Amino acid sequence: MRRERTRDTLADLALWVLLCCPVLLRAGADGGGPVATGTGIVLLGVAVLVGRRLPLPALGIVVALSALEHPQLISPEYAPALPVFGALAGRRSPRARPALLTFAGLAAAGPALLFATGGELWSWPGQLAAVFFAVVVPWLVGRYARQYAELVRTGWELADRMEREQRAVADRERIRERSRIAGDMHDSLGHDLSLLAVRAAALEVDRALGEEQRAAAGELRKAAADATARLRDIVGVLRADDEPAPTVPAGETVRALVERARDAGVDVTLHENHEDHEEATATAASAETTAAVPEMTDRAVHRVVQEAVTNAARHAPGAAVAVSVVREPDAVRVTVENGPPARPPGPPGGGTGLVGLGERVRLAGGSIGHGPCPGGGFTVTARLPTATTGHGAGATPEAGAGAGTKAGTEAGPEAAAPVTTTSARELDRARRRVRRGLWQALAAPAVALVVLGVVFFFVDQHIRARSLLERERYDLIRVGDTHEDARTRLPEHPLESRPAGVDPEPAGAGRCAYYRVHQYSDDSAYRLCFKDGRLASKAVVSDVDNEEDRP
Numbered sequence: 001m002r003r004e005r006t007r008d009t010l011a012d013l014a015l016w017v018l019l020c021c022p023v024l025l026r027a028g029a030d031g032g033g034p035v036a037t038g039t040g041i042v043l044l045g046v047a048v049l050v051g052r053r054l055p056l057p058a059l060g061i062v063v064a065l066s067a068l069e070h071p072q073l074i075s076p077e078y079a080p081a082l083p084v085f086g087a088l089a090g091r092r093s094p095r096a097r098p099a100l101l102t103f104a105g106l107a108a109a110g111p112a113l114l115f116a117t118g119g120e121l122w123s124w125p126g127q128l129a130a131v132f133f134a135v136v137v138p139w140l141v142g143r144y145a146r147q148y149a150e151l152v153r154t155g156w157e158l159a160d161r162m163e164r165e166q167r168a169v170a171d172r173e174r175i176r177e178r179s180r181i182a183g184d185m186h187d188s189l190g191h192d193l194s195l196l197a198v199r200a201a202a203l204e205v206d207r208a209l210g211e212e213q214r215a216a217a218g219e220l221r222k223a224a225a226d227a228t229a230r231l232r233d234i235v236g237v238l239r240a241d242d243e244p245a246p247t248v249p250a251g252e253t254v255r256a257l258v259e260r261a262r263d264a265g266v267d268v269t270l271h272e273n274h275e276d277h278e279e280a281t282a283t284a285a286s287a288e289t290t291a292a293v294p295e296m297t298d299r300a301v302h303r304v305v306q307e308a309v310t311n312a313a314r315h316a317p318g319a320a321v322a323v324s325v326v327r328e329p330d331a332v333r334v335t336v337e338n339g340p341p342a343r344p345p346g347p348p349g350g351g352t353g354l355v356g357l358g359e360r361v362r363l364a365g366g367s368i369g370h371g372p373c374p375g376g377g378f379t380v381t382a383r384l385p386t387a388t389t390g391h392g393a394g395a396t397p398e399a400g401a402g403a404g405t406k407a408g409t410e411a412g413p414e415a416a417a418p419v420t421t422t423s424a425r426e427l428d429r430a431r432r433r434v435r436r437g438l439w440q441a442l443a444a445p446a447v448a449l450v451v452l453g454v455v456f457f458f459v460d461q462h463i464r465a466r467s468l469l470e471r472e473r474y475d476l477i478r479v480g481d482t483h484e485d486a487r488t489r490l491p492e493h494p495l496e497s498r499p500a501g502v503d504p505e506p507a508g509a510g511r512c513a514y515y516r517v518h519q520y521s522d523d524s525a526y527r528l529c530f531k532d533g534r535l536a537s538k539a540v541v542s543d544v545d546n547e548e549d550r551p
Contacts, residue, residue, distance in 0.1 A: 090142025318342025
């Protein structure tokens with residue numbers, strides 16, 4: 001915080017020094033008063049000082065300094081300060097309405113300023129042009145920079161939020177997978193406990209046993225029944241509220257799973273091999289192969305094949321799927337590979353399926369890997385130990401996290417409808433604001449140029465018409481006429497000064513006024529000189545480069 005404050009202070013000091021340079025240079029060039037120069041430097045320092053907290057008042061100070069120097073805000077001393085503070089006001093102002101009201105106030109105050117300084121109302125369009133191009137356009141640029149910075153910041157915030165949400169989803173999927181494992185254990189343990197209760201009940205009614213043995217058998221039967229009930233309650237608590245009961249048949253083998261997928265239309269083949277890689281062709285041999293596999297590993301193998309085949313059916317429709325289950329001396333290696341899709345795939349999943357699969361394999365003490373194939377397909381490989389190990393022994397804790405686009409869940413092949421999230425809506429709004437700011441920064445000057453061009457055209461035509469003297473009226477004016485008589489035939493306003501390129505007035509000509517000969521040409525003009533209240537001379541004067549065109 002202290003470093004940022006020091007950096008801002010140094011930046012403000014450098015800005016103040018740079019903006020004071022034109023004021024000092026102008027004062028040294030034309031000998032400006034020290035009071036005006038010192039006041040300007042101090043007010044510029046005040047504007048820089050309050051500019052971060054009050055950007056619009058700081059801009060107002062600079063505009064007031066420019067207006068005091070020139071009614072049309074065209075002053076060499078403060079010309080660089082106007083666009084700088086205009087851009088800073090757009091960059092630092094959180095809302096646009098106060099700035100727009102300020103600009104409207106400046107435009108409305110223009111006529112009052114012109115009347116107070118003795119200027120003409122026809123100078124107001126030039127003042128508006130100066131305000132627009134020196135203040136409003138830099139403000140638009142600054143506002144666009146602010147909106148772009150907000151878009152970048154919003155993008156990073158959304159990325160951070162999405163990363164946290166992804167971690168939370170992965171954690172929830174791991175917990176859900178553990179509840180599925182608990183359900184599988186309920187199926188197997190419940191079956192064993194039920195058999196135990198049945199055998200205990202048989203012993204309880206066996207007359208060959210004594211009363212003490214039958215009572216013990218009855219207590220054993222009751223304990224088995226209570227254990228089964230408690231197991232069912234615990235599994236019910238672990239299962240999420242929105243998670244349905246398992247639909248996979250209890251104790252289903254990998255071969256049965258593959259056959260069920262083949263019946264559903266998936267082109268899937270199964271290879272079950274021993275360590276010597278000889279294919280097991282009989283169902284009995286397959287049962288014998290998996291008989292020695294622990295229950296946890298067996299269910300994990302089934303889960304890997306189920307998830308991989310489901311993902312292949314969803315994300316690579318029509319592709320051939322090859323399932324390989326290889327029994328090694330101390331592990332079972334499962335490989336599921338699919339080719340590129342034969343039809344357009346559905347939308348990508350959220351990656352939670354492989355996250356849960358990784359948790360299942362980790363708890364079984366194994367490892368899993370997945371990724372795209374060189375030919376465009378996808379491969380899932382898992383290795384699960386056949387020896388009984390502790391939960392997660394030798395496993396990769398984050399296996400399955402950050403799944404690729406092939407990841408999915410156990411849901412059917414129907415693709416879920418796209419959902420517009422809050423993060424996506426916020427990012428879309430930020431992008432629209434930036435696009436709108438860019439359009440304003442580019443289009444507003446172009447529109448203003450057209451509007452001001454039209455306004456200046458009509459203003460110029462009006463000014464030209466006010467100083468146009470028709471030839472008939474010029475011929476009626478005689479040398480020697482009084483000033484009052486001549487005024488009745490002259491236009492409302494003469495030209496402001498002698499036209500460029502015209503010879504100076506002759507010595508002793510008196511006070512001369514110039515009027516237009518042609519409304520759309522400045523090559524010639526009428527010169528009327530009055531002395532002692534009477535017209536002393538009149539002539540048609542032209543640019544020295546066009547003397548041959550004089551009438």
